[in-house]
Amino acid sequence: MGPFFKLALTLLGIISSISNFAQSEQMVSVKGGTYIPLYGVDSTAVTVDEFTMDVYPVTNKEYLKFVQEYPEWKKSKVKKLFADGNYLVNWEDDDSYGSQLAADAAVTNVSWFAAKKYCECQGKRLPTVDEWEYAAMADQNNPDARTKETYNQLILDWYEAPKTFNNSIGSTFKNYWGIYDLHGLVWEWTMDFNSVLISGESRKDVDKDSNLFCGSAAVGASDLMNYAAFMRYAFRGSLKANYAIRNLGFRCVQTTESNNKNLTY
Amino acid sequence: MKKILNTGLLCLMLINLIACNTKNSDKTTAEKYQCPMHCEGGKTYDQPGTCSVCKMELQPLALNNKKKGEISELSIYNLPSKWTNQNNEEIQLKALQGDVLVMVMIYTSCQTACPRLVADMRGIEEQIPADKKDNVTLVFVSIDPQTDTPQRLKEFAKENQMDTEKWVFLRGSEEDTREFSAVLAVSYKKISPMDFSHSNIISVFDQGGELAYQQEGLGINNEETVSKIIELVN
Numbered sequence: 001m002g003p004f005f006k007l008a009l010t011l012l013g014i015i016s017s018i019s020n021f022a023q024s025e026q027m028v029s030v031k032g033g034t035y036i037p038l039y040g041v042d043s044t045a046v047t048v049d050e051f052t053m054d055v056y057p058v059t060n061k062e063y064l065k066f067v068q069e070y071p072e073w074k075k076s077k078v079k080k081l082f083a084d085g086n087y088l089v090n091w092e093d094d095d096s097y098g099s100q101l102a103a104d105a106a107v108t109n110v111s112w113f114a115a116k117k118y119c120e121c122q123g124k125r126l127p128t129v130d131e132w133e134y135a136a137m138a139d140q141n142n143p144d145a146r147t148k149e150t151y152n153q154l155i156l157d158w159y160e161a162p163k164t165f166n167n168s169i170g171s172t173f174k175n176y177w178g179i180y181d182l183h184g185l186v187w188e189w190t191m192d193f194n195s196v197l198i199s200g201e202s203r204k205d206v207d208k209d210s211n212l213f214c215g216s217a218a219v220g221a222s223d224l225m226n227y228a229a230f231m232r233y234a235f236r237g238s239l240k241a242n243y244a245i246r247n248l249g250f251r252c253v254q255t256t257e258s259n260n261k262n263l264t265y
Numbered sequence: 266m267k268k269i270l271n272t273g274l275l276c277l278m279l280i281n282l283i284a285c286n287t288k289n290s291d292k293t294t295a296e297k298y299q300c301p302m303h304c305e306g307g308k309t310y311d312q313p314g315t316c317s318v319c320k321m322e323l324q325p326l327a328l329n330n331k332k333k334g335e336i337s338e339l340s341i342y343n344l345p346s347k348w349t350n351q352n353n354e355e356i357q358l359k360a361l362q363g364d365v366l367v368m369v370m371i372y373t374s375c376q377t378a379c380p381r382l383v384a385d386m387r388g389i390e391e392q393i394p395a396d397k398k399d400n401v402t403l404v405f406v407s408i409d410p411q412t413d414t415p416q417r418l419k420e421f422a423k424e425n426q427m428d429t430e431k432w433v434f435l436r437g438s439e440e441d442t443r444e445f446s447a448v449l450a451v452s453y454k455k456i457s458p459m460d461f462s463h464s465n466i467i468s469v470f471d472q473g474g475e476l477a478y479q480q481e482g483l484g485i486n487n488e489e490t491v492s493k494i495i496e497l498v499n
Contacts, residue, residue: 239448
């Protein structure tokens with residue numbers, strides 16, 4: 001009886017590990033490294049620890065499942081503190097995204113609070129700006145393609161293309177890490193989107209208004225050639241956490257416990 | 266006889282009028298709709314439809330019909346985050362409900378703007394009339410919870426002669442701090458192990474926890490902030 005029991009247990013273990021795998025198979029690992037972001041920390045390089053990232057942005061279908069499980073995030077139930085009037089504004093009602101939106105298109109018109117909660121409920125979290133930018137500087141073949149003209153042009157072309165938010169996930173290129181759609185469909189929320197120290201009025205920032213921001217002289221653009229990234233940072237700087245915007249979605253990441261300790265939001 | 270009848274009629278009409286009035290006021294608490302573009306200024310409609318000017322769909326207006334003690338959807342008391350104060354007591358923001366709150370986010374090891382923010386807070390406090398002081402709480406929230414332990418906050422409070430009930434110093438998890446800064450629309454970023462960049466915003470919340478006023482900048486004229494606080498306390 002003993003060996004049989006053991007065998008059954010092992011089998012059970014294998015099965016459960018397979019199903020665990022199934023759950024995380026839509027995530028891929030991004031190897032840690034050092035890079036100089038547009039807005040550097042004292043203009044020095046930033047070190048990003050290894051993390052796993054969702055291969056695709058969260059879709060309408062997935063988000064529907066979430067609001068059904070957590071009804072306080074339904075379109076009509078959400079508190080105004082956590083999402084403004086545009087929250088899921090194009091959804092037909094509380095329990096349906098309707099026929100205008102594709103099931104496998106990225107969910108948009110979600111606030112930062114909603115995106116954050118979604119990730120928490122999956123045992124994940126939103127990526128930091130540094131993590132997101134680090135993963136997103138890769139093209140098909142290189143972990144850092146920022147110096148390539150074609151790569152920047154591709155992103156800028158997308159910024160000009162209208163209504164990409166309703167395209168299916170996976171319809172843009174697969175990058176070096178195996179992640180799709182970081183550029184080309186929707187803009188994405190980050191955990192510390194409000195770490196960008198530029199005020200809404202861009203003319204104010206020319207001399208880094210030291211009365212509005214303490215220590216603002218330390219944050220300047222390190223690579224102004226990277227116009228696409230500059231647009232992203234400027235966009236993040238203009239957001240508030242309860243904004244729900246039509247071309248703004250999100251995806252989640254996960255890190256191991258030991259790496260979480262080093263994390264500063 | 267006729268006179269009595271007349272008075273009776275008048276009374277009846279009066280009652281009717283009052284009844285009508287109460288009916289009307291019932292209606293005002295029902296849902297109202299407004300053009301999202303405010304084409305007709307603040308005009309509201311009782312029923313959904315389209316705007317007569319721009320033809321956009323009317324949007325329901327969020328009405329502020331909360332009862333006493335109840336918090337509105339926009340209240341910061343909806344936040345579930347837990348904080349520790351300078352006396353090492355765990356509190357939720359809700360514990361501060363009922364007072365007008367003046368809040369600012371700082372970190373105690375800051376050498377540049379924070380001392381000035383502290384001075385601004387003190388300046389505001391000094392201008393609140395003595396009989397109103399009991400209804401106002403001034404709150405500092407740390408953006409550097411790693412360094413700003415409750416002990417550190419206590420020392421900071423003492424250094425600044427703010428170690429009374431009126432001044433509350435809070436620290437929370439990094440995540441809750443980030444969330445709270447998002448609510449306050451305060452930006453911050455760690456720029457070295459010792460220093461943060463952060464926006465200098467002082468926020469005023471009403472008794473129900475709704476954001477009522479924000480002052481942005483350092484050492485600016487805080488007259489408006491003070492008058493807002495006094496208005497809220499009254």
